[in-house]
Amino acid sequence: MTVIRHADEPAANAERESVMRLEPRSLRTFTPTQAVIAKSAGTFHWTPDGRRLYDFSSGVLVSNLGHNPTRWTEKFFGYMGWSVTLPNSEYFEAMPQTAYNAITPLEAEANRRLVTMLKRCPGGNRLESVLWAASGSEAIQKALWAAMARDKTRPMILATRFGFHGKKGLSCAVTGSETDAERDPRVKFISFPMAECRDVSKRNEPFDPAPYCKELDALWHQYGARLGCLITEPYLGGGGSYHPPKAYLQALQQFCREKDLVFILDEVQANFGRTGKMFAFEAYGLEPDLVVLGKGLGNGVPVAAVVGRADIFNSLDYGETSDTWSANPISSAAVLATLDEFESRDVLGAMQEPSRIIEAGLVRLKKLPCVAAVRGEAGGMVWGVEFQDHAGKTGPEWANAFVLAAYRGNGKDGVHLLGPLSKKVVRVAPPLTITVDEAKHSMDLLERAAAGMA
């Protein structure tokens, strides 16, 4: 087992060795820094050796409100009925930590508040019932189960090629493309306009959805009403941060309406502000039948959900989507605390200036011959920086070198990034709450790191 070590990091190296001795490497995706985090607050992590890192991953787009936000934590504890000073007794009365199969008022409130928020957003009309899950991939699985149960004569699924929906079960079956090993024969893939959104400079170029509509028609011609649903991400996240023209997604939705397919939008990554709107269906002018939420929904507490048409969910019977963790009180409390934060202050308005600063800094990186493209949404808080072959080094080598150089930063401060997506795309996704000064300083660190790469 190769353990990553860094000079001048004795404390972190000891933790790396200890963990890698007792865990398989498959638990992590490769990141050349293998950062060890001792504590975190807001936009920052601190390493056990005392360095400060700007967190440009937000976990993996989870800590949208930053790490350990005080108001969020107060609310979370409040909903749970926990106090910081605990009574001097063996047990105390509060929300149960788990309530399998029973109902708690927290769950009821989380349902009401989530549906109210979604319905208030343009395009949220169909979002009327909540099917909870513990992770994004489980929620995707449940969304597909529900869509397939609606009409058992229509078991086939359309998915957009090179999407990422998870690694387990049906979420894996709709991920990637038909060339991946052991495909589920029920899943058919359609092209995603990657070339048309390869770089931010293409954002306002005209787009013709006609070739994609033709592809959909051909699939309908071949499989007809055996096709029962279509699943897509609003933008390809894990596939390398490709943010498509609105007309593409609207054409997919239109096809679903015409042929009566369930339109499933996977917002596990995009939800709660990453596109600059609270939900991506709003940013892209869509009205999904089912929307899948996760990651930022609990700001760090594991929780996910499918929200959508009750008539679709009602095709499933007692127990068909039940499991140990779904709708547990701790996740309901976390969802409520997250909704409180987004409803009580203008998180998205405040992120506009940092978003502009970060995007401008990333676009400046394109001056480097190893940087091929920068992708993202205007006013959003997630970008991909694509590296290319140059000077005898490959795109993946440059991408990994960039992640390492950013981590090293100026010695004292650095920037925490994850290993590249699709081998050569480095994702930039700080918490939405990053301040203007933090955005300026972190971009300065990133630009210097990039300029100093050998």
Ligand SMILES: Cc1ncc(COP(=O)(O)O)c(C=O)c1O
């Ligand atoms: C768009 C999208 N869908 C689904 C998932 C799977 O979520 P989880 O890792 O919580 O199972 C992810 C995770 O990265 C994602 O980005």
